[in-house]
Amino acid sequence: MSQLDGFCTSPTWNQHPTQIAVLPVGSFEQHSCHLPLASDTLLASYFAEVLARRLDAALLPALPFGTCFEQSGFRGSIGIKPETQMALLRDIGARLEEQNFSLLIVVNMHGGNFSLAPVIREFNRSDRHLKMLLCYPPELVPAIDGDLHAGEWETSLMLALFPDHVGKDRIDLSDERWLNGEFRPADLNHWGVGAIAPHGAVGFPSRASAETGKRIAADLEAALYSWADKRLAWIAESPSYQGSAGLSLRQLLPSDLQSALQLSTAAGWNQVIGDWESFLRLNPLGCFAAIINGRLVGTATTIDYESKMGWIGMVLVDHQFRRQGIGRTLLCRALDQLADCRSIGLDATKEGEPLYQSLGFQAKERVVRFYRSIQTKQAQSPTNSGGVRPMVSRDLEYINEFDAERFGVSRHSLLVDRLKWCPAEAVVAEEKGRIVGYAMARPGRNGDHIGPLVADSFDCARSLLNAQIIRCSTGALLLDTLLLTDSWRKYLLQMGFAESRVFQRMWKGRVGIRGVPKAQFAQSGPELG
DSSP: OEEOOSSSOOTHHHHOOOOEEEEEEOOOOOBTBTBOTTHHHHHHHHHHHHHHHHHTOEEOOOBOOOOOGGGTTSTTOOOOOHHHHHHHHHHHHHHHHHTTOOEEEEEEOOTTOTTHHHHHHHHHHTTOSSEEEEEOGGGGSOOOTTOOBSSHHHHHHHHHHOGGGOOSOOOOOOOHHHHTTOSOGGGGGTSOGGGTOTTSOBSOGGGOOHHHHHHHHHHHHHHHHHHHHHHHHHHHHOOSTTTTTTOEEEEOOGGGHHHHHHHHHHTTOOOOHHHHHHHHHHOGGGOEEEEETTEEEEEEEEEEETTTEEEEEEEEEOGGGOSSSHHHHHHHHHHHHTTTOSEEEEEEOTTTHHHHHHTTOEEEEEEEEEEEOTTOOOSSOOOOOTTEEEOOGGGHHHHHHHHHHHHSSOOHHHHHHHHHHOGGGOEEEEETTEEEEEEEEEOOSSSEEEEEEEESSHHHHHHHHHHHHHHTTTSOEEEEESOOOHHHHHHHHHTTOEEEEEEEEEEEESOOOOSOGGGEEEOSOTTTO
16 A cells, blocks of 8 residues: 655655555544544545555545535534535546546545535546546445434444544434434435534434444445455446446448447557448448447458358457447357358457357467568568469459369459459469469558468469569558468568467357368458458
8 A cells, every 4th residue: 555644745656556546535523522523534544544455555645624514503514515525526536547547446434425426427427547436334334223423333433443532421312303213314405413413413422332333343344345346346347437338239331430440440450441341342231330329339240151151350349348248249149140151260369369269169270460561671572473463353253263162162252342442452373374373452551461362382372472562562561371381481571571460260160161271371361261
Protein backbone atom coordinates (compact mmCIF):
# COMPACT_ATOMS: atom_id res chain seq x y z
CA MET A 1 0.00 0.00 0.00
CA SER A 2 1.18 3.49 -0.86
CA GLN A 3 -0.07 6.27 1.42
CA LEU A 4 -0.53 9.98 0.91
CA ASP A 5 -0.61 12.04 4.09
CA GLY A 6 -2.53 14.93 2.53
CA PHE A 7 0.34 17.44 2.77
CA CYS A 8 3.18 15.95 0.72
CA THR A 9 3.49 13.38 -2.02
CA SER A 10 4.97 10.06 -0.97
CA PRO A 11 7.82 9.11 -3.34
CA THR A 12 6.54 5.53 -3.46
CA TRP A 13 3.60 6.70 -5.56
CA ASN A 14 5.94 7.21 -8.50
CA GLN A 15 7.51 3.79 -7.99
CA HIS A 16 4.50 1.62 -7.17
CA PRO A 17 2.92 -0.25 -10.11
CA THR A 18 -0.62 -0.28 -8.68
CA GLN A 19 -3.51 1.01 -10.77
CA ILE A 20 -5.97 0.93 -7.86
CA ALA A 21 -6.63 3.80 -5.46
CA VAL A 22 -8.86 3.80 -2.37
CA LEU A 23 -10.60 6.96 -1.17
CA PRO A 24 -12.21 7.14 2.30
CA VAL A 25 -15.19 9.47 2.53
CA GLY A 26 -16.61 10.51 5.89
CA SER A 27 -18.52 13.43 7.35
CA PHE A 28 -18.06 16.09 9.99
CA GLU A 29 -21.23 15.94 12.04
CA GLN A 30 -22.63 15.51 15.51
CA HIS A 31 -22.60 12.05 17.07
CA SER A 32 -24.48 12.91 20.26
CA CYS A 33 -22.40 13.66 23.34
CA HIS A 34 -20.33 10.45 23.40
CA LEU A 35 -18.70 10.26 19.94
CA PRO A 36 -16.49 12.77 18.08
CA LEU A 37 -17.62 14.85 15.12
CA ALA A 38 -15.16 12.99 12.90
CA SER A 39 -16.47 9.49 13.73
CA ASP A 40 -17.51 8.70 10.16
CA THR A 41 -14.15 9.88 8.82
CA LEU A 42 -12.20 7.84 11.38
CA LEU A 43 -14.14 4.69 10.48
CA ALA A 44 -13.90 5.36 6.74
CA SER A 45 -10.13 5.80 7.01
CA TYR A 46 -9.77 2.60 9.04
CA PHE A 47 -11.68 0.36 6.63
CA ALA A 48 -10.22 2.05 3.54
CA GLU A 49 -6.74 1.24 4.86
CA VAL A 50 -7.81 -2.36 5.51
CA LEU A 51 -8.96 -2.64 1.90
CA ALA A 52 -5.93 -0.83 0.47
CA ARG A 53 -3.58 -3.23 2.27
CA ARG A 54 -5.53 -6.17 0.91
CA LEU A 55 -5.30 -4.87 -2.68
CA ASP A 56 -1.83 -3.31 -2.37
CA ALA A 57 -3.52 -0.12 -3.51
CA ALA A 58 -2.72 3.56 -3.13
CA LEU A 59 -4.53 5.01 -0.11
CA LEU A 60 -5.80 8.57 -0.49
CA PRO A 61 -6.43 10.90 2.46
CA ALA A 62 -10.02 10.92 3.67
CA LEU A 63 -12.54 13.51 2.56
CA PRO A 64 -13.65 14.76 6.00
CA PHE A 65 -16.73 16.72 4.92
CA GLY A 66 -19.89 15.14 3.58
CA THR A 67 -23.51 16.01 2.85
CA CYS A 68 -25.02 16.06 6.34
CA PHE A 69 -27.83 18.61 6.25
CA GLU A 70 -29.97 16.16 8.23
CA GLN A 71 -27.72 17.09 11.18
CA SER A 72 -28.73 20.76 11.01
CA GLY A 73 -29.25 22.39 14.37
CA PHE A 74 -26.29 20.68 16.01
CA ARG A 75 -23.29 22.94 16.33
CA GLY A 76 -20.21 21.44 14.71
CA SER A 77 -22.09 19.65 11.90
CA ILE A 78 -20.53 21.13 8.78
CA GLY A 79 -22.02 19.79 5.57
CA ILE A 80 -21.19 20.53 1.96
CA LYS A 81 -23.67 20.78 -0.89
CA PRO A 82 -24.24 17.64 -3.00
CA GLU A 83 -22.95 19.54 -6.04
CA THR A 84 -19.71 20.26 -4.17
CA GLN A 85 -19.19 16.63 -3.23
CA MET A 86 -19.93 15.50 -6.78
CA ALA A 87 -17.47 18.02 -8.23
CA LEU A 88 -14.76 16.89 -5.79
CA LEU A 89 -15.18 13.25 -6.77
CA ARG A 90 -15.18 14.05 -10.49
CA ASP A 91 -11.94 16.02 -10.12
CA ILE A 92 -10.23 13.34 -8.02
CA GLY A 93 -11.22 10.69 -10.57
CA ALA A 94 -9.93 12.77 -13.47
CA ARG A 95 -6.58 13.40 -11.78
CA LEU A 96 -6.12 9.71 -10.96
CA GLU A 97 -7.02 8.84 -14.54
CA GLU A 98 -4.31 11.17 -15.79
CA GLN A 99 -1.85 9.23 -13.61
CA ASN A 100 -2.85 5.90 -15.22
CA PHE A 101 -5.01 4.61 -12.37
CA SER A 102 -7.76 2.38 -13.71
CA LEU A 103 -9.86 1.91 -10.57
CA LEU A 104 -10.96 4.12 -7.68
CA ILE A 105 -12.74 2.45 -4.77
CA VAL A 106 -14.71 4.93 -2.68
CA VAL A 107 -15.22 3.70 0.90
CA ASN A 108 -18.10 5.73 2.36
CA MET A 109 -19.06 5.51 6.04
CA HIS A 110 -21.78 8.18 6.08
CA GLY A 111 -25.21 7.10 4.84
CA GLY A 112 -26.14 10.69 4.08
CA ASN A 113 -23.55 10.97 1.29
CA PHE A 114 -26.27 10.18 -1.23
CA SER A 115 -24.64 12.29 -3.95
CA LEU A 116 -21.76 9.81 -4.35
CA ALA A 117 -23.87 7.22 -6.16
CA PRO A 118 -25.15 9.42 -9.02
CA VAL A 119 -21.74 10.93 -9.81
CA ILE A 120 -20.10 7.49 -9.81
CA ARG A 121 -22.85 6.19 -12.08
CA GLU A 122 -22.36 9.16 -14.39
CA PHE A 123 -18.55 8.69 -14.43
CA ASN A 124 -18.74 4.95 -15.17
CA ARG A 125 -21.35 5.37 -17.87
CA SER A 126 -18.77 7.19 -19.99
CA ASP A 127 -16.60 4.02 -20.11
CA ARG A 128 -13.48 6.01 -19.33
CA HIS A 129 -10.11 4.46 -18.55
CA LEU A 130 -10.85 4.83 -14.83
CA LYS A 131 -13.76 2.98 -13.27
CA MET A 132 -15.18 3.85 -9.85
CA LEU A 133 -16.63 1.46 -7.28
CA LEU A 134 -18.72 2.65 -4.34
CA CYS A 135 -18.57 0.67 -1.09
CA TYR A 136 -20.78 1.37 1.93
CA PRO A 137 -19.44 -1.03 4.62
CA PRO A 138 -22.46 -0.74 6.98
CA GLU A 139 -24.65 -2.51 4.42
CA LEU A 140 -22.23 -5.48 4.18
CA VAL A 141 -23.02 -6.83 7.68
CA PRO A 142 -26.36 -7.41 9.45
CA ALA A 143 -27.79 -4.22 10.89
CA ILE A 144 -28.88 -3.79 14.51
CA ASP A 145 -32.61 -3.16 14.83
CA GLY A 146 -33.48 0.42 15.65
CA ASP A 147 -29.95 1.67 14.93
CA LEU A 148 -29.24 4.46 12.46
CA HIS A 149 -26.80 7.00 13.88
CA ALA A 150 -24.45 7.02 16.91
CA GLY A 151 -26.28 3.99 18.28
CA GLU A 152 -25.15 0.53 19.39
CA TRP A 153 -23.53 -0.43 16.06
CA GLU A 154 -21.44 2.70 15.53
CA THR A 155 -20.58 3.15 19.22
CA SER A 156 -19.43 -0.49 19.49
CA LEU A 157 -17.12 -0.05 16.49
CA MET A 158 -15.63 3.09 17.99
CA LEU A 159 -15.11 1.31 21.35
CA ALA A 160 -13.26 -1.48 19.53
CA LEU A 161 -11.18 0.67 17.18
CA PHE A 162 -10.91 4.12 18.80
CA PRO A 163 -11.75 3.64 22.49
CA ASP A 164 -10.04 6.86 23.58
CA HIS A 165 -12.56 8.84 21.54
CA VAL A 166 -15.68 7.41 23.17
CA GLY A 167 -17.35 9.26 26.05
CA LYS A 168 -19.35 7.73 28.87
CA ASP A 169 -22.56 9.79 28.61
CA ARG A 170 -24.79 7.83 26.19
CA ILE A 171 -28.38 8.90 25.67
CA ASP A 172 -30.72 6.45 23.89
CA LEU A 173 -33.44 7.46 21.47
CA SER A 174 -36.91 7.56 23.04
CA ASP A 175 -39.16 8.99 20.30
CA GLU A 176 -42.12 6.60 19.83
CA ARG A 177 -42.44 7.44 16.14
CA TRP A 178 -39.03 5.87 15.53
CA LEU A 179 -39.53 3.00 17.95
CA ASN A 180 -42.83 1.89 16.40
CA GLY A 181 -41.56 2.27 12.81
CA GLU A 182 -43.69 5.24 11.77
CA PHE A 183 -40.71 7.53 11.21
CA ARG A 184 -38.54 6.05 8.44
CA PRO A 185 -34.94 6.87 7.49
CA ALA A 186 -36.27 8.46 4.29
CA ASP A 187 -38.13 10.97 6.44
CA LEU A 188 -34.79 12.58 7.20
CA ASN A 189 -35.24 14.20 3.78
CA HIS A 190 -38.26 16.00 5.27
CA TRP A 191 -37.17 16.48 8.89
CA GLY A 192 -33.68 16.40 10.35
CA VAL A 193 -32.32 14.17 13.07
CA GLY A 194 -33.15 16.78 15.67
CA ALA A 195 -36.88 16.32 15.03
CA ILE A 196 -36.82 12.87 16.64
CA ALA A 197 -33.49 12.78 18.53
CA PRO A 198 -32.80 16.08 20.33
CA HIS A 199 -29.70 14.51 21.87
CA GLY A 200 -28.42 13.35 18.46
CA ALA A 201 -28.33 9.54 18.71
CA VAL A 202 -30.76 7.54 16.56
CA GLY A 203 -30.41 4.21 18.32
CA PHE A 204 -29.26 2.78 21.65
CA PRO A 205 -25.62 3.62 22.40
CA SER A 206 -26.03 2.40 26.01
CA ARG A 207 -26.07 -1.17 24.69
CA ALA A 208 -22.69 -0.84 22.94
CA SER A 209 -19.60 -2.83 23.91
CA ALA A 210 -16.07 -3.28 22.67
CA GLU A 211 -16.71 -7.02 22.24
CA THR A 212 -19.61 -6.33 19.91
CA GLY A 213 -17.45 -3.81 18.04
CA LYS A 214 -14.64 -6.32 17.55
CA ARG A 215 -17.08 -8.83 16.09
CA ILE A 216 -18.58 -6.22 13.76
CA ALA A 217 -15.08 -5.09 12.65
CA ALA A 218 -14.01 -8.68 11.90
CA ASP A 219 -17.21 -9.33 9.94
CA LEU A 220 -16.75 -6.07 8.05
CA GLU A 221 -13.17 -6.88 7.06
CA ALA A 222 -14.15 -10.30 5.73
CA ALA A 223 -17.13 -8.82 3.89
CA LEU A 224 -14.93 -6.09 2.38
CA TYR A 225 -12.48 -8.66 1.05
CA SER A 226 -15.26 -10.69 -0.55
CA TRP A 227 -16.95 -7.57 -1.92
CA ALA A 228 -13.75 -6.31 -3.55
CA ASP A 229 -12.64 -9.68 -4.96
CA LYS A 230 -15.99 -10.26 -6.63
CA ARG A 231 -16.16 -6.81 -8.19
CA LEU A 232 -12.61 -6.91 -9.48
CA ALA A 233 -13.50 -10.19 -11.19
CA TRP A 234 -16.69 -8.66 -12.60
CA ILE A 235 -14.74 -5.72 -14.01
CA ALA A 236 -12.30 -8.09 -15.70
CA GLU A 237 -15.20 -10.03 -17.22
CA SER A 238 -17.28 -7.00 -18.23
CA PRO A 239 -15.31 -3.76 -18.41
CA SER A 240 -18.05 -1.85 -20.24
CA TYR A 241 -20.67 -0.08 -18.13
CA GLN A 242 -23.60 -1.29 -20.21
CA GLY A 243 -22.18 -4.77 -20.78
CA SER A 244 -23.92 -6.47 -23.67
CA ALA A 245 -27.29 -4.89 -22.92
CA GLY A 246 -29.52 -4.89 -25.97
CA LEU A 247 -27.10 -6.98 -28.05
CA SER A 248 -28.58 -8.01 -31.36
CA LEU A 249 -27.13 -9.91 -34.31
CA ARG A 250 -28.04 -9.25 -37.89
CA GLN A 251 -26.53 -9.51 -41.33
CA LEU A 252 -23.71 -7.10 -42.10
CA LEU A 253 -24.97 -4.37 -44.44
CA PRO A 254 -23.17 -2.08 -46.89
CA SER A 255 -23.96 0.82 -44.56
CA ASP A 256 -21.98 -0.96 -41.80
CA LEU A 257 -18.72 -1.22 -43.71
CA GLN A 258 -17.10 2.03 -42.59
CA SER A 259 -17.73 1.05 -38.96
CA ALA A 260 -16.44 -2.46 -39.65
CA LEU A 261 -13.31 -0.97 -41.20
CA GLN A 262 -12.76 1.07 -38.03
CA LEU A 263 -12.77 -2.17 -36.02
CA SER A 264 -10.18 -3.87 -38.22
CA THR A 265 -8.05 -0.72 -38.34
CA ALA A 266 -8.15 -0.39 -34.55
CA ALA A 267 -6.96 -4.01 -34.32
CA GLY A 268 -4.01 -3.21 -36.61
CA TRP A 269 -5.24 -5.55 -39.34
CA ASN A 270 -4.50 -5.07 -43.01
CA GLN A 271 -8.00 -4.81 -44.49
CA VAL A 272 -9.25 -1.85 -46.51
CA ILE A 273 -12.82 -1.02 -47.45
CA GLY A 274 -12.48 -3.16 -50.59
CA ASP A 275 -12.01 -6.25 -48.43
CA TRP A 276 -15.23 -5.60 -46.55
CA GLU A 277 -17.07 -5.04 -49.81
CA SER A 278 -15.65 -8.32 -51.08
CA PHE A 279 -16.93 -10.24 -48.03
CA LEU A 280 -20.45 -9.07 -48.82
CA ARG A 281 -20.11 -9.99 -52.48
CA LEU A 282 -18.82 -13.48 -51.65
CA ASN A 283 -21.38 -14.37 -48.98
CA PRO A 284 -23.86 -11.60 -48.14
CA LEU A 285 -26.00 -13.89 -45.97
CA GLY A 286 -23.01 -15.17 -44.02
CA CYS A 287 -21.55 -11.91 -42.74
CA PHE A 288 -22.77 -10.77 -39.34
CA ALA A 289 -22.84 -7.61 -37.27
CA ALA A 290 -23.23 -7.33 -33.50
CA ILE A 291 -25.17 -4.19 -32.62
CA ILE A 292 -25.58 -2.49 -29.24
CA ASN A 293 -27.61 0.67 -28.92
CA GLY A 294 -27.44 1.22 -32.67
CA ARG A 295 -23.65 0.88 -32.71
CA LEU A 296 -21.70 -1.81 -34.54
CA VAL A 297 -19.51 -3.45 -31.88
CA GLY A 298 -18.52 -6.74 -33.53
CA THR A 299 -18.29 -8.63 -36.81
CA ALA A 300 -17.79 -12.11 -38.20
CA THR A 301 -17.64 -13.29 -41.81
CA THR A 302 -18.01 -16.72 -43.38
CA ILE A 303 -17.38 -18.28 -46.73
CA ASP A 304 -18.70 -21.65 -47.87
CA TYR A 305 -16.50 -23.61 -50.27
CA GLU A 306 -18.94 -26.09 -51.90
CA SER A 307 -20.29 -27.12 -48.44
CA LYS A 308 -17.11 -29.13 -48.08
CA MET A 309 -15.11 -26.52 -46.22
CA GLY A 310 -16.34 -23.46 -44.38
CA TRP A 311 -14.14 -20.60 -43.28
CA ILE A 312 -14.65 -18.04 -40.52
CA GLY A 313 -12.91 -14.69 -40.56
CA MET A 314 -13.01 -11.10 -39.32
CA VAL A 315 -14.11 -12.02 -35.78
CA LEU A 316 -13.71 -8.58 -34.25
CA VAL A 317 -15.15 -6.97 -31.12
CA ASP A 318 -14.78 -3.33 -30.14
CA HIS A 319 -12.25 -3.12 -27.29
CA GLN A 320 -14.82 -1.42 -25.03
CA PHE A 321 -17.14 -4.42 -25.34
CA ARG A 322 -14.74 -7.34 -25.03
CA ARG A 323 -15.04 -10.14 -22.48
CA GLN A 324 -18.83 -9.95 -22.56
CA GLY A 325 -19.58 -12.97 -24.74
CA ILE A 326 -20.06 -10.99 -27.95
CA GLY A 327 -17.27 -12.82 -29.79
CA ARG A 328 -18.70 -16.18 -28.71
CA THR A 329 -22.19 -15.15 -29.85
CA LEU A 330 -20.85 -14.15 -33.27
CA LEU A 331 -18.88 -17.38 -33.59
CA CYS A 332 -21.89 -19.51 -32.73
CA ARG A 333 -23.90 -17.69 -35.40
CA ALA A 334 -21.11 -18.28 -37.92
CA LEU A 335 -21.00 -21.97 -37.01
CA ASP A 336 -24.76 -22.23 -37.55
CA GLN A 337 -24.30 -20.64 -40.98
CA LEU A 338 -21.68 -23.26 -41.89
CA ALA A 339 -23.46 -26.22 -40.29
CA ASP A 340 -23.58 -28.17 -43.57
CA CYS A 341 -19.81 -27.99 -44.09
CA ARG A 342 -17.77 -31.07 -43.23
CA SER A 343 -14.80 -28.95 -42.13
CA ILE A 344 -14.76 -25.48 -40.64
CA GLY A 345 -11.47 -23.64 -40.35
CA LEU A 346 -10.07 -20.36 -39.14
CA ASP A 347 -6.72 -18.71 -38.49
CA ALA A 348 -6.56 -17.68 -34.84
CA THR A 349 -4.60 -14.96 -33.16
CA LYS A 350 -3.03 -15.90 -29.84
CA GLU A 351 -5.66 -13.86 -27.99
CA GLY A 352 -8.57 -15.60 -29.73
CA GLU A 353 -7.30 -19.18 -29.50
CA PRO A 354 -8.84 -20.00 -26.06
CA LEU A 355 -12.30 -18.95 -27.27
CA TYR A 356 -12.06 -21.15 -30.36
CA GLN A 357 -10.85 -24.10 -28.31
CA SER A 358 -13.86 -23.75 -26.02
CA LEU A 359 -16.10 -24.16 -29.08
CA GLY A 360 -14.42 -27.37 -30.23
CA PHE A 361 -11.76 -26.07 -32.62
CA GLN A 362 -8.44 -27.91 -32.57
CA ALA A 363 -5.07 -26.38 -33.39
CA LYS A 364 -3.35 -28.17 -36.25
CA GLU A 365 -0.96 -25.94 -38.24
CA ARG A 366 0.97 -22.71 -37.97
CA VAL A 367 0.57 -20.00 -40.57
CA VAL A 368 3.57 -17.68 -40.70
CA ARG A 369 3.25 -14.13 -41.97
CA PHE A 370 6.19 -12.61 -43.81
CA TYR A 371 6.44 -8.86 -44.25
CA ARG A 372 8.61 -6.80 -46.57
CA SER A 373 8.68 -3.09 -45.74
CA ILE A 374 8.98 -0.22 -48.17
CA GLN A 375 12.52 0.48 -46.97
CA THR A 376 13.70 -3.12 -47.44
CA LYS A 377 16.84 -3.62 -49.48
CA GLN A 378 16.76 -7.29 -50.40
CA ALA A 379 19.97 -9.23 -50.74
CA GLN A 380 19.04 -10.25 -54.27
CA SER A 381 17.14 -8.29 -56.90
CA PRO A 382 14.17 -10.10 -58.41
CA THR A 383 14.37 -11.21 -62.01
CA ASN A 384 11.37 -11.15 -64.28
CA SER A 385 11.45 -14.81 -65.24
CA GLY A 386 9.95 -15.77 -68.54
CA GLY A 387 6.54 -17.32 -68.69
CA VAL A 388 4.86 -14.97 -66.20
CA ARG A 389 2.15 -12.74 -67.61
CA PRO A 390 -0.91 -10.81 -66.41
CA MET A 391 -3.99 -12.89 -65.70
CA VAL A 392 -7.05 -12.26 -67.86
CA SER A 393 -10.65 -13.32 -67.37
CA ARG A 394 -10.47 -16.13 -69.93
CA ASP A 395 -7.83 -17.82 -67.73
CA LEU A 396 -10.27 -18.29 -64.87
CA GLU A 397 -11.95 -21.48 -66.07
CA TYR A 398 -8.65 -23.34 -66.23
CA ILE A 399 -7.22 -21.64 -63.14
CA ASN A 400 -10.26 -22.72 -61.14
CA GLU A 401 -9.65 -26.37 -62.06
CA PHE A 402 -5.93 -25.98 -61.40
CA ASP A 403 -6.56 -24.32 -58.03
CA ALA A 404 -9.31 -26.73 -56.90
CA GLU A 405 -7.05 -29.73 -57.38
CA ARG A 406 -4.23 -28.17 -55.37
CA PHE A 407 -6.30 -26.30 -52.75
CA GLY A 408 -8.66 -29.25 -52.29
CA VAL A 409 -11.96 -27.53 -53.08
CA SER A 410 -13.21 -25.00 -55.61
CA ARG A 411 -13.00 -21.36 -54.65
CA HIS A 412 -14.16 -20.08 -58.02
CA SER A 413 -16.22 -17.21 -56.61
CA LEU A 414 -13.20 -15.92 -54.66
CA LEU A 415 -10.93 -16.03 -57.72
CA VAL A 416 -13.50 -14.27 -59.89
CA ASP A 417 -14.07 -11.57 -57.29
CA ARG A 418 -10.37 -11.01 -56.67
CA LEU A 419 -9.63 -10.64 -60.39
CA LYS A 420 -12.46 -8.13 -60.84
CA TRP A 421 -11.33 -6.16 -57.81
CA CYS A 422 -7.57 -6.22 -58.40
CA PRO A 423 -6.91 -7.19 -62.06
CA ALA A 424 -3.48 -5.53 -62.16
CA GLU A 425 -2.27 -7.65 -59.21
CA ALA A 426 -3.01 -11.08 -60.74
CA VAL A 427 -0.43 -13.03 -62.76
CA VAL A 428 -0.08 -16.53 -64.17
CA ALA A 429 2.95 -18.68 -65.02
CA GLU A 430 2.93 -20.71 -68.20
CA GLU A 431 5.12 -23.53 -69.37
CA LYS A 432 4.76 -24.86 -72.89
CA GLY A 433 1.42 -23.15 -73.23
CA ARG A 434 0.04 -24.64 -70.00
CA ILE A 435 -0.65 -22.72 -66.79
CA VAL A 436 1.55 -24.11 -63.98
CA GLY A 437 0.94 -21.46 -61.35
CA TYR A 438 -0.76 -18.21 -60.50
CA ALA A 439 -0.57 -15.46 -57.92
CA MET A 440 -3.02 -12.79 -56.84
CA ALA A 441 -2.66 -9.81 -54.53
CA ARG A 442 -4.81 -7.10 -53.03
CA PRO A 443 -4.08 -3.66 -51.60
CA GLY A 444 -3.91 -3.40 -47.83
CA ARG A 445 -3.59 -0.80 -45.12
CA ASN A 446 -0.12 -2.08 -44.14
CA GLY A 447 0.95 -3.38 -47.54
CA ASP A 448 -0.18 -5.40 -50.56
CA HIS A 449 -1.17 -8.92 -49.49
CA ILE A 450 0.09 -11.60 -51.88
CA GLY A 451 -2.14 -14.64 -52.01
CA PRO A 452 -3.21 -17.08 -53.13
CA LEU A 453 0.08 -18.13 -54.70
CA VAL A 454 -0.24 -21.65 -56.06
CA ALA A 455 2.46 -23.28 -58.18
CA ASP A 456 3.60 -26.73 -59.26
CA SER A 457 7.25 -26.08 -58.46
CA PHE A 458 9.51 -23.95 -56.33
CA ASP A 459 11.00 -22.29 -59.43
CA CYS A 460 7.52 -21.34 -60.64
CA ALA A 461 6.59 -19.94 -57.20
CA ARG A 462 9.79 -17.93 -57.16
CA SER A 463 9.03 -16.42 -60.58
CA LEU A 464 5.50 -15.50 -59.49
CA LEU A 465 6.79 -13.88 -56.32
CA ASN A 466 9.42 -11.96 -58.31
CA ALA A 467 6.70 -10.60 -60.54
CA GLN A 468 4.76 -9.37 -57.52
CA ILE A 469 7.87 -7.72 -56.03
CA ILE A 470 8.61 -5.95 -59.31
CA ARG A 471 4.97 -4.84 -59.62
CA CYS A 472 5.02 -3.42 -56.11
CA SER A 473 8.60 -2.14 -56.08
CA THR A 474 7.68 1.02 -54.15
CA GLY A 475 5.34 -0.49 -51.55
CA ALA A 476 5.25 -2.93 -48.66
CA LEU A 477 4.32 -6.57 -49.20
CA LEU A 478 3.14 -9.38 -46.99
CA LEU A 479 2.16 -13.00 -47.43
CA ASP A 480 0.98 -15.87 -45.23
CA THR A 481 2.35 -19.35 -45.77
CA LEU A 482 1.86 -22.83 -44.39
CA LEU A 483 4.59 -24.20 -46.60
CA LEU A 484 7.61 -23.21 -44.53
CA THR A 485 10.18 -25.42 -46.23
CA ASP A 486 13.82 -24.46 -45.86
CA SER A 487 14.07 -23.44 -49.51
CA TRP A 488 10.90 -21.29 -49.48
CA ARG A 489 11.74 -19.64 -46.17
CA LYS A 490 15.32 -18.99 -47.29
CA TYR A 491 14.12 -17.41 -50.51
CA LEU A 492 11.62 -15.16 -48.73
CA LEU A 493 14.35 -13.90 -46.41
CA GLN A 494 16.70 -13.46 -49.36
CA MET A 495 14.11 -11.27 -51.08
CA GLY A 496 13.83 -8.98 -48.08
CA PHE A 497 10.86 -10.54 -46.24
CA ALA A 498 10.96 -11.10 -42.48
CA GLU A 499 8.73 -13.15 -40.20
CA SER A 500 6.31 -10.77 -38.49
CA ARG A 501 3.64 -12.89 -36.78
CA VAL A 502 2.13 -16.34 -36.49
CA PHE A 503 -1.47 -17.51 -36.76
CA GLN A 504 -2.72 -20.83 -35.45
CA ARG A 505 -4.80 -22.67 -38.03
CA MET A 506 -7.64 -24.46 -36.27
CA TRP A 507 -10.28 -26.89 -37.44
CA LYS A 508 -13.66 -28.09 -36.29
CA GLY A 509 -14.96 -31.35 -37.77
CA ARG A 510 -12.71 -33.04 -40.30
CA VAL A 511 -9.24 -31.56 -40.54
CA GLY A 512 -9.39 -29.46 -43.65
CA ILE A 513 -9.44 -30.24 -47.34
CA ARG A 514 -5.74 -30.44 -47.95
CA GLY A 515 -5.41 -30.81 -51.74
CA VAL A 516 -1.70 -30.60 -52.58
CA PRO A 517 -0.05 -28.77 -49.67
CA LYS A 518 3.33 -28.47 -51.38
CA ALA A 519 1.72 -26.39 -54.14
CA GLN A 520 0.26 -23.80 -51.75
CA PHE A 521 3.07 -21.27 -51.35
CA ALA A 522 0.88 -18.42 -50.03
CA GLN A 523 -2.60 -18.48 -48.50
CA SER A 524 -5.38 -16.14 -49.53
CA GLY A 525 -5.31 -14.58 -46.03
CA PRO A 526 -6.52 -15.39 -42.52
CA GLU A 527 -10.00 -14.14 -43.38
CA LEU A 528 -10.43 -16.47 -46.39
CA GLY A 529 -8.27 -19.55 -45.80
